[in-house]
Amino acid sequence: MGMKVSGVVKIAKEEIVRCRFKAEEVLKDYVSLRERKSNLFRAMILGNAYHFSCRIEFESDQGMCSVETPVWELTNNYVIFQNGTTMPIGSIHRVFV
Numbered sequence: 524m525g526m527k528v529s530g531v532v533k534i535a536k537e538e539i540v541r542c543r544f545k546a547e548e549v550l551k552d553y554v555s556l557r558e559r560k561s562n563l564f565r566a567m568i569l570g571n572a573y574h575f576s577c578r579i580e581f582e583s584d585q586g587m588c589s590v591e592t593p594v595w596e597l598t599n600n601y602v603i604f605q606n607g608t609t610m611p612i613g614s615i616h617r618v619f620v
Contacts, residue, residue, distance in 0.1 A: 532585060536592035536604060542583040544614040549582050562618035563602060566594040569620065578619040581610060 534542075550556050562577075569575035570593030579602075580589045596603035602610045 531580060531587045531589050533589050536590055536608075539590060539592075539604065539608050539610060542581075542585070542588065542610075544611050545582045545584075548613040549616055550613075559612070559615060559618060562620050563594060563597055563612065563615075565620045566618055567597050570594045575620075579610070579615055580617045580619075581615045583614065587616070 550559060566575070566577040566579075570577070574593055576591045576593050578589055578591045580587060582588070592604050594602055595605060597612075600612055602612055602615070604610070
């Protein structure tokens with residue numbers, strides 16, 4: 524894994540494939556769920572149009588992690604990154620656009 528900053532392990536986007544994600548939803552309230560969905564959509568638009576990299580904080584079996592990468596596509600349950608790497612949306616705590 525990568526460098527740990529304030530309790531969050533920062534990983535390279537190539538390391539996402541090695542992560543094992545939490546099975547359950549990490550967010551519990553409606554406002555946080557809507558904010559995450561909105562930020563993911565904005566990140567996808569910026570990633571496709573401008574190759575903009577956003578920072579995503581997520582939970583894996585290693586604890587809290589973050590990665591900076593463009594978001595290429597969204598499905599109902601997954602974020603798709605470059606080269607087809609995926610991450611369950613339910614494991615994402617925050618998206619910084």
